[in-house]
Amino acid sequence: MQMIIVDDEAHWVDNLSTTKPWHTLGIEQVHKAYSASEALQIIETHPIDIVISDIQMPEMTGLELMERIRRRDKKIKCIILSGHSEFEFAKSAIQHSAVDYLLKPPTDSELLGAVQTAIGQLNAEWELISSLERTQYTLRENLPLLRGQLLLSALQGQRMPADEWERKLENYGLPFRTGDCALMLVRLEEEFGQYKNNGQPLIEYAVINMAEEIIGECMEVWGVKEEHGYLVFLLQLKEKAADLGTDGLLEQLSVQLQYKVKQFLKGSLSIVITEWFRFPDQLPEQFRRASAYFRQIVGDEREFVMRVSDLHEPSQQGPLDALYTPPSLINLLESGHWEAAGAKLMDVCAELDEKWPESWEHCMEAGFLITAAFSNLAHRNGLTLVKLLGTDIEELQSGEAFTSINKLRVWSLSVLAKLKEGTSSEIKDIRSLYVKKIQEFTDKNLHLDVSLRVLADHVNLHPTHLSKIYKIETGEGISEYISRLRMDRACHMLKTTSKKVYEISTDIGYMDPAYFIKVFKRQFGVTPQEYRDGKK
Template structure:
């Protein structure tokens, strides 16, 4: 938990922040602010939970500060301190949902009690958000999507530990267990093409319902629409049968075809697999079933076929490491360079396992890798040749794909250049933002140069801008603005005859008294004393 103390009287802020046992309440960090505006800047860049504020301050009262805080984060708890037992202030504080209204000086029991009450409210609210009931409700609402994604990931080759599989099957309420299963892939034929942009999802949903009704009597059913557009069903017989699962699947598949044609006026083609061990053999059998669909390139439609009949004709199997999620392009896009490097090593290792003579596999891997690299470069507004330089030549000549060793060497070298080239670009982009911010502040020091105003100027979120500026300069945005204001004030005091209140206005302090207070806190002397050459002793 983080807390901020706000008061224009510095001794109150310093005293309350340093002399109270905040750590015993679980407060990890206590921030200090000497004005409401400074408090708002801190709130925009830090996860503040509790605000303790004076009620009467220049520029903005504590009540007005609560109103501004509510616009930013309604969960923050506010406690008001006041030197006056004014009923109207207390009533306004309560109307703005302040936790408490304390008179200065508060006793430790009063102050710590108010903060404890605020912490209790926060804990109760967050426990409600993260409660088991709410989590279970959210899970139920998203269950179809979660079930589908789990099966889709498994079809693509994602491997989970046995205990993780057991946990997910149970928590998602899936009827499938480890053991013998079969797959069934359904392809909607051209009669349904007219619905592609209007009603396609309803048709697919109807087919899934019909399939679950037909197969559900004999088997547990788990379905998803996979990437090629096939409706995919994982089936597990509820009872053993003398005729075998293959015969049952063929019979039920024919029923599915008949009902789709009768009620939806269209045809479907179906490929089934022989029984296999779930989940270990799921991805392999799925790939075989998809390959079976690809091999039927003629006019044949409305068929039911076993994938095993086609396996003998599949001379080359796809590269599992190349196509298993997450893809190489996704890893590079996410900046996961080490994972991308491991992916390339895995691809080359699988190529070696399949035999060095498999030039087509090497060519396939090379094209996918080069395509991922080019896509990444173009997404970042650059050409691939500008990032990888001389490594472009073996790519263009095809030399990079001539052998597994050459592919490994080329792809790993090009990956390093991609990483280094875009890292420099990120730094350059940060420098551009810093330059824009500093130029804007220098020209508009007398106006609103809060973090939010600066973020709006460069079209970034305030939190992101704050982190970016800190990384690039080592200084916070608000620290830079405050420092520039003080340095400008010093320069104007020494080089001009302007009044103190004029300088105060020109550097963004509307209240000269507050400017004098801030200046003295910074330099130990008032602006006038500084102009006269006096220094602290």
């Protein structure tokens, strides 16, 4: 857990943060803030769990700080410190859900006890949120979506170890097992087109329900709509129905589904079913074959029920599995997973070597898709392949890059390295631009609100992301930069102008001159007036 101690009196903050055995309570990090605004900036950029705050501070009181914290995160626990025992203060603290209200100076037992209470409340709340019972309830609520996503991924060729399949099938309440399965692909014909813009999902849901009702008597049914518009059903014979046999059973059930949909939904279906195959190993291959049957055999014909046949000689050609198996190359590039993208390219070339060593068309297919992914990434970053690749573009323009598998391998890996370098430079340039904008804005508006939230809004970034970018590029946090800038400007104005101390305080963003004097003295060991007089 992380905690922050907030007080405009530095000795309180430094003493409480460094001399108490916070680690014994499980506090991993204790942050320090010398004002409420500084505390809010730290809370925006760190996962703070507990706040210990003084109640009377310039600019913003501890109670106002609690109110601001409550607006953004109701789970943060607050403990109030005060030098006053007024009833109204304590009452307000309770109204803001403070864990405790302690008088200064608190004893160790009081302070550690209050923090222990806060930790207990946090643990109880998060245990409830993360409890197995609640997780299982949430899982049940989202089961249809999760089941559909799992089947879609498997159809597209995503592989999983056998033990992971078993775990997911069990967690998702799917009564499937490794072994014989069949696929049924269903296409809704044009009568359902009237629902395309209004009610199509309801019709599809109704067809899925009817399929589960009709087929579910003797088979386990797992259905989903895939990207080309087919309703896909994975089917497995129930153990209690093993004596029914499988010959003709799928055709019989398919015809029955067609009939009931026509009768009650007033529309027709075409259906392609596969032979029985071993699940999950052969699932992607059988799905591709069934999809191809719809294109090649059924075509535009209506109300067909067809079984994928093995009568035809297997084709000597076929698709490149590695190229299309998720995650796609373009997704890996967009997410900056460079090593995985390189491995993907190697897998594609390895498959070409193994299955299609003499096929120029397969090499060209891979080359075109790889180039399209490279171009997409370059264009998304406001660049061109010509600018990024230099002389390497000549092999692409002449087609030389695709004339052999080895040339494709060498060329694509070389381009990947240049893309990585070019986009990384671009990212660094963008980060530097953010830093420049922040520094320019702060320099011009130091007398106004230059909180992290305001700066983040100025450059349209989330405060946490902006804070990380600034730290990466400059090596210091934004709050440290602003504090340093304010002190540097105060020193310059004290030495070169005759402005009053309170005027300088306002000019650099401190509304309370007394607070400015306190911060200045903590930084330099002297007051602003002593600094001006040369008593350093």
